[in-house]
Amino acid sequence: MTAGLDYTVIARDGAARLGRIETAHGTIRTPAFMPVGTAATVKAMTPEAVRTTGADIILGNTYHLMLRPGAERVARLGGLHKFMNWPGPILTDSGGYQVMSLAKLRRIEESGVTFQSHLDGSSIALTPERSIEIQHLLDADITMTFDECTPFPATAEVAAQSMRLSMRWARRSREAFVARPGYGLFGIVQGGIYSDLRTESAAALRDIGFDGYAVGGLAVGEGQTLMFQTLDVTVPHLPADRPRYLMGVGKPADIVGAVQRGIDMFDCVLPTRSGRTGQAFTRRGTVNIRNARHAEDGRPLDPDCRCPACTRYGRAYLHHLSKADEILGHMLLTQHNVTYFQDLMAALRQAIEAGELAAFVDAFARAQTAGDIPPID
Amino acid sequence: MTAGLDYTVIARDGAARLGRIETAHGTIRTPAFMPVGTAATVKAMTPEAVRTTGADIILGNTYHLMLRPGAERVARLGGLHKFMNWPGPILTDSGGYQVMSLAKLRRIEESGVTFQSHLDGSSIALTPERSIEIQHLLDADITMTFDECTPFPATAEVAAQSMRLSMRWARRSREAFVARPGYGLFGIVQGGIYSDLRTESAAALRDIGFDGYAVGGLAVGEGQTLMFQTLDVTVPHLPADRPRYLMGVGKPADIVGAVQRGIDMFDCVLPTRSGRTGQAFTRRGTVNIRNARHAEDGRPLDPDCRCPACTRYGRAYLHHLSKADEILGHMLLTQHNVTYFQDLMAALRQAIEAGELAAFVDAFARAQTAGDIPPID
Numbered sequence: 001m002t003a004g005l006d007y008t009v010i011a012r013d014g015a016a017r018l019g020r021i022e023t024a025h026g027t028i029r030t031p032a033f034m035p036v037g038t039a040a041t042v043k044a045m046t047p048e049a050v051r052t053t054g055a056d057i058i059l060g061n062t063y064h065l066m067l068r069p070g071a072e073r074v075a076r077l078g079g080l081h082k083f084m085n086w087p088g089p090i091l092t093d094s095g096g097y098q099v100m101s102l103a104k105l106r107r108i109e110e111s112g113v114t115f116q117s118h119l120d121g122s123s124i125a126l127t128p129e130r131s132i133e134i135q136h137l138l139d140a141d142i143t144m145t146f147d148e149c150t151p152f153p154a155t156a157e158v159a160a161q162s163m164r165l166s167m168r169w170a171r172r173s174r175e176a177f178v179a180r181p182g183y184g185l186f187g188i189v190q191g192g193i194y195s196d197l198r199t200e201s202a203a204a205l206r207d208i209g210f211d212g213y214a215v216g217g218l219a220v221g222e223g224q225t226l227m228f229q230t231l232d233v234t235v236p237h238l239p240a241d242r243p244r245y246l247m248g249v250g251k252p253a254d255i256v257g258a259v260q261r262g263i264d265m266f267d268c269v270l271p272t273r274s275g276r277t278g279q280a281f282t283r284r285g286t287v288n289i290r291n292a293r294h295a296e297d298g299r300p301l302d303p304d305c306r307c308p309a310c311t312r313y314g315r316a317y318l319h320h321l322s323k324a325d326e327i328l329g330h331m332l333l334t335q336h337n338v339t340y341f342q343d344l345m346a347a348l349r350q351a352i353e354a355g356e357l358a359a360f361v362d363a364f365a366r367a368q369t370a371g372d373i374p375p376i377d
Numbered sequence: 378m379t380a381g382l383d384y385t386v387i388a389r390d391g392a393a394r395l396g397r398i399e400t401a402h403g404t405i406r407t408p409a410f411m412p413v414g415t416a417a418t419v420k421a422m423t424p425e426a427v428r429t430t431g432a433d434i435i436l437g438n439t440y441h442l443m444l445r446p447g448a449e450r451v452a453r454l455g456g457l458h459k460f461m462n463w464p465g466p467i468l469t470d471s472g473g474y475q476v477m478s479l480a481k482l483r484r485i486e487e488s489g490v491t492f493q494s495h496l497d498g499s500s501i502a503l504t505p506e507r508s509i510e511i512q513h514l515l516d517a518d519i520t521m522t523f524d525e526c527t528p529f530p531a532t533a534e535v536a537a538q539s540m541r542l543s544m545r546w547a548r549r550s551r552e553a554f555v556a557r558p559g560y561g562l563f564g565i566v567q568g569g570i571y572s573d574l575r576t577e578s579a580a581a582l583r584d585i586g587f588d589g590y591a592v593g594g595l596a597v598g599e600g601q602t603l604m605f606q607t608l609d610v611t612v613p614h615l616p617a618d619r620p621r622y623l624m625g626v627g628k629p630a631d632i633v634g635a636v637q638r639g640i641d642m643f644d645c646v647l648p649t650r651s652g653r654t655g656q657a658f659t660r661r662g663t664v665n666i667r668n669a670r671h672a673e674d675g676r677p678l679d680p681d682c683r684c685p686a687c688t689r690y691g692r693a694y695l696h697h698l699s700k701a702d703e704i705l706g707h708m709l710l711t712q713h714n715v716t717y718f719q720d721l722m723a724a725l726r727q728a729i730e731a732g733e734l735a736a737f738v739d740a741f742a743r744a745q746t747a748g749d750i751p752p753i754d
Contacts, residue, residue, distance in 0.1 A: 039703060041705040073693075295450070296454065326416060327418075328418040331708065
């Protein structure tokens with residue numbers, strides 16, 4: 001096995017690909033959805049439960065982990081896989097996004113970013129080199145280059161400056177990365193919603209050379225139309241023999257549309273965060289389990305779902321737990337949502353393999369807009 | 378099977394008894410510890426996980442369940458067992474204790490109690506008849522008589538008045554209870570720390586006749602010495618052929634001492650509540666996992682424990698989760714604590730069967746006071 005990640009395309013259906021990525025900690029079946037394990041835990045789930053949903057890989061957040069428990073500490077304890085008892089592949093983000101969204105008093109310079117910890121207010125510097133070092137200490141199978149997440153909306157000039165800074169940081173990230181078999185580094189295309197900037201960014205990353213290519217800076221408020229337009233102008237400029245990752249996406253319909261456009265990997269807090277606020281994803285669209293209509297409904301949340309929340313309990317119980325803010329409610333709805341997302345990915349993979357993606361997408365869209373099952377009585 | 382509960386004493390060791398209670402929903406091995414499932418959930422655990430710990434029976438709180446989701450609603454949904462997917466025995470308390478500890482603007486009269494809901498401030502009446510009806514609607518295997526929890530400290534006069542009110546309510550509870558095979562009603566001995574009042578209360582309950590006898594009004598701040606003294610003067614006045622239940626107890630050492638004094642059943646929020654605040658019960662005493670000494674300790678919380686928290690993770694990870702207030706930390710520490718309590722009960726049952734309870738109690742006390750494992754480095 002040579003340094004980097006083996007990636008194989010098994011089947012194609014239009015622009016969509018069925019594939020496999022081989023990492024030091026196992027295989028990732030693509031298209032793949034990565035549950036977010038921010039602080040070394042996919043919130044409200046055991047790693048065994050995460051695996052049961054069908055997830056091959058989870059995501060860890062460099063920003064959170066560097067602050068608590070600390071990358072050097074995780075390394076001394078044997079790495080993130082051992083620390084959190086997740087033996088499968090892990091992708092870590094670079095920390096750039098959370099520095100923008102969570103930290104205070106940021107200062108961005110050519111060298112990197114200085115910010116205040118949202119936990120204790122301490123001043124912390126993050127550079128491309130330090131971000132890559134942290135991800136190495138965590139033992140991430142897939143490391144992301146350090147980038148600046150361009151805000152939305154941004155003028156073309158701002159987006160260009162931001163993207164070019166990220167490209168210089170991408171080169172420094174590549175130089176800092178320690179290549180090993182089964183470990184890979186992904187570059188991140190930036191450029192906002194501007195097709196010329198996206199093209200320029202993709203070319204810059206191809207010149208450097210990465211094990212995979214991510215599309216960053218989307219799902220930040222631009223809406224599905226602009227997101228898909230940006231994918232349409234970006235994906236053709238990414239190498240066909242490398243996996244493609246759409247960061248921070250997203251809603252089921254976003255994922256389906258992005259898979260049709262050739263994206264192989266996704267991550268989003270939506271299934272886990274929604275599980276803690278009573279929003280459930282089902283084959284008939286989203287259901288707010290806290291709605292009073294469910295209070296005496298003993299039927300399953302989603303009769304076609306295999307998860308414990310759907311096979312062992314009725315809506316009335318899930319409604320009760322969620323209204324009472326009981327931890328078990330968060331546990332069950334999170335497991336349901338992650339199961340739904342993994343079943344969606346499995347169905348997409350099956351449709352690509354069978355060459356029936358278009359029919360699947362039609363049926364998916366019809367079911368999603370059909371509305372929830374009618375109330376009883 | 379006749380109305381009521383079959384109770385068999387299998388072995389004795391001093392005053393301690395090994396026994397079995399047969400209920401409509403299965404067998405309870407005694408001495409038994411009942412995890413508390415306040416609002417139709419043992420907090421942070423699935424019912425399957427509760428069963429895995431070895432628990433035969435759980436406790437539900439009438440006060441919480443009558444307010445949310447409501448007893449009539451639970452009945453319409455098929456009862457508490459089906460609602461929360463716990464097929465085993467359930468004991469419900471009568472609501473009296475929570476009315477005293479949680480509700481506001483209480484008014485106690487001969488007929489019953491009027492109080493304000495702690496959830497929405499609505500005014501609610503609870504009488505012995507209504508408490509028994511609620512527990513019937515919930516389908517409790519073991520129903521508790523409605524009583525007034527005498528405050529501590531209380532003068533002999535106050536304790537006597539309170540106890541005699543509870544005895545009149547016990548008779549009304551008995552009359553309201555619908556006897557069926559596999560379902561039982563327990564009376565509750567009151568009388569504070571006054572031996573003559575406890576004797577009078579036990580006699581009053583024996584006259585009425587119950588399927589089991591609880592000792593109430595303890596673990597309210599009187600301390601272990603007064604608790605054990607009160608058991609010493611109370612238990613001999615309880616029928617030998619009926620199970621005895623010490624309500625709201627307690628710490629492991631309290632349970633061990635009470636078993637030695639002839640108590641068969643216990644309940645307490647300690648293992649579940651402590652799991653959410655980072656306090657762990659182990660074979661070497663309690664451990665505060667949030668203490669900084671655990672931050673880089675990869676060793677198991679309790680190397681002799683079979684639970685997932687101890688077999689799959691190190692102290693450093695549990696420390697991290699608890700400090701970060703992650704739900705998984707609550708889940709793992711709760712399951713550990715409930716497992717510890719159930720393993721303690723299993724060890725007590727084994728010791729009674731072998732006639733080695735005294736030796737077990739000696740070894741237990743030595744281990745509990747030995748202190749936690751020494752820090753590494």
